[in-house]
Amino acid sequence: MRFLTSARVQLLLLIALLPLLSLALAPYATIAVLSIPGVVTLAAAWVISHFVAVRPLDALKSAARRLAGGDFTARAALGAVPRELWDLAQTFNLMAQSLELREAERLRSEEGARRQAAVNARLLEETDRRLKDAQALHAIDTAISSGLDLRVALNILLEQVTNRLQVDAAGVLLLNRHAQTLEFASGRGLNTEGRERPSVKVGEGPAGRAALERRVLRVDDLSGAEQEALGSEDFVLYYACPLVVKGEVKGVLEIFHRSALDPSKEWWDFLDALAVQGAVAIDNAFLFSDLDRSNMELALAYNATLEGWARALDLRDKEIEGHSQRVAARTVDLARAVGMGDEELVQVRRGALLHDIGKIAIPDAILLKPGPLTAEEWLVVLRHPIHAYELLYPIAFLRPALDIPYCHHEKWDGSGYPRGLKGEQIPLAARVFAVIDVWDALGSERPYREAWKEEKIREYIRSQAGEHFDPKVVEKYLEMP
Numbered sequence: 001m002r003f004l005t006s007a008r009v010q011l012l013l014l015i016a017l018l019p020l021l022s023l024a025l026a027p028y029a030t031i032a033v034l035s036i037p038g039v040v041t042l043a044a045a046w047v048i049s050h051f052v053a054v055r056p057l058d059a060l061k062s063a064a065r066r067l068a069g070g071d072f073t074a075r076a077a078l079g080a081v082p083r084e085l086w087d088l089a090q091t092f093n094l095m096a097q098s099l100e101l102r103e104a105e106r107l108r109s110e111e112g113a114r115r116q117a118a119v120n121a122r123l124l125e126e127t128d129r130r131l132k133d134a135q136a137l138h139a140i141d142t143a144i145s146s147g148l149d150l151r152v153a154l155n156i157l158l159e160q161v162t163n164r165l166q167v168d169a170a171g172v173l174l175l176n177r178h179a180q181t182l183e184f185a186s187g188r189g190l191n192t193e194g195r196e197r198p199s200v201k202v203g204e205g206p207a208g209r210a211a212l213e214r215r216v217l218r219v220d221d222l223s224g225a226e227q228e229a230l231g232s233e234d235f236v237l238y239y240a241c242p243l244v245v246k247g248e249v250k251g252v253l254e255i256f257h258r259s260a261l262d263p264s265k266e267w268w269d270f271l272d273a274l275a276v277q278g279a280v281a282i283d284n285a286f287l288f289s290d291l292d293r294s295n296m297e298l299a300l301a302y303n304a305t306l307e308g309w310a311r312a313l314d315l316r317d318k319e320i321e322g323h324s325q326r327v328a329a330r331t332v333d334l335a336r337a338v339g340m341g342d343e344e345l346v347q348v349r350r351g352a353l354l355h356d357i358g359k360i361a362i363p364d365a366i367l368l369k370p371g372p373l374t375a376e377e378w379l380v381v382l383r384h385p386i387h388a389y390e391l392l393y394p395i396a397f398l399r400p401a402l403d404i405p406y407c408h409h410e411k412w413d414g415s416g417y418p419r420g421l422k423g424e425q426i427p428l429a430a431r432v433f434a435v436i437d438v439w440d441a442l443g444s445e446r447p448y449r450e451a452w453k454e455e456k457i458r459e460y461i462r463s464q465a466g467e468h469f470d471p472k473v474v475e476k477y478l479e480m481p
């Protein structure tokens, strides 16, 4: 929104420069002041620069209001703005820009989550509901990682309040919605060292009334009790200014001064603009910490979802209860033994739990067949890692865990499937898992053969080092208890 045309900008710049000119001519001030035209010039310059200063402030205020109303495209014009307002307007614009980017990011993630929903509808029905919760995880993740820190935002706000409004001290109280109390969050210039500021009930005291009545309250002589709460400072003047955004009170901005003050309309406008910005900052920070909490809950829901899937797969494969969990635990042990780090181990565990999720595309007639497979039946079995890839890839949260489901049937000598990868082309997690998968398969009864004894399995795995398996992984496996 432009509030000045460029012709007017030039004119106003010229006018705004007049007082500077008179400063530069300070040594000659006596002469200037003594001459009648000098006095007229100075007076005119003062009146006009005052007028110029008020306009951009109004523009900034209206931009701040739009921002508070959810219009993240709001920007303050940086035209013929006096120096101190220019800083303010620029900070405002930076903040608005970061909000706008964040909002765009959020919308993008939501679109991504919607697309995932379509793909996942094909997955097992019993876990469908939990999966939906989980999809929000990615969107929230992105939002949190770009969130502003509330403490930083409040410090910036209080710095602006004390510097620009020329007051001795200021503080922010945040509304605790559940307890209906205001709690001290941040201060500047306050002498509250070592003292807990007691929280204030909404409706009580000047701050509590400002929050309840949603208006600025002024106290000209702070009573003994209130002074006491503040650390017995000698403040004379106190303002409590509600921080409101989208119709909701977020907290109270307190202003303290040690002498009387007679604020101008400009001062009030400025306070108004800062209060709106403060409320927006608090609103955002709260939004993100709420999301932080649901993020944790969703991570738990996610793990529960995976375990639900793994159990459903075991059931279908006629595996015994807890089979997948044991295989996953043993895979993590071996992965740790070959030197994988904790973060990788999280993905290894998820990947191992889901290693055969692609088998849901294999018909029972093949999976549970008592004898050897025909060539056509093998073609179906060979596709199960590709199915796993197609099912899991669209889920951002599970993408890093894909190595095992996709590559667990590759072999060290390049004779495996689906891609015929060789040696270290095969992801390490998959090389580790392959050993555990075969150990587990041979130790279990299959419709087409008996379970093998542990000693026979060890011998078989040793014999496959350098053929089916990575020799270094086999070495670590044989050292395992």
Ligand code: C2E
Binding pocket: 366, 367, 368, 369, 370, 371, 372, 373, 381, 409, 437, 438, 441, 442, 446, 447, 448, 449
């Ligand atoms: P699975 O039974 O879980 O076996 C996983 C892997 O363990 C097999 O991958 C193979 O590398 C190894 N393995 C399992 N059983 C034996 C065995 O008796 N001898 C040897 N030397 N290795 C064994 P693979 O071969 O790619 O098989 C993938 C899946 O295909 C198997 O999973 C199983 O579900 C199915 N399958 C494989 N062979 C047959 C079969 O003869 N009949 C039927 N019905 N299904 C089979």
Ligand code: SIN
Binding pocket: 087, 088, 089, 091, 092, 095, 153, 156, 157, 160, 274, 277, 278
């Ligand atoms: C300002 O610099 O104008 C205020 C900054 C803020 O409240 O974030």
Ligand code: SIN
Binding pocket: 355, 356, 359, 384, 437, 441
């Ligand atoms: C498959 O492994 O992927 C089918 C059988 C298995 O690996 O357990």
Ligand code: FE
Binding pocket: 355, 356, 384, 408, 409
């Ligand atoms: Fe498999």
Ligand code: FE
Binding pocket: 355, 356, 437, 441
């Ligand atoms: Fe398996």
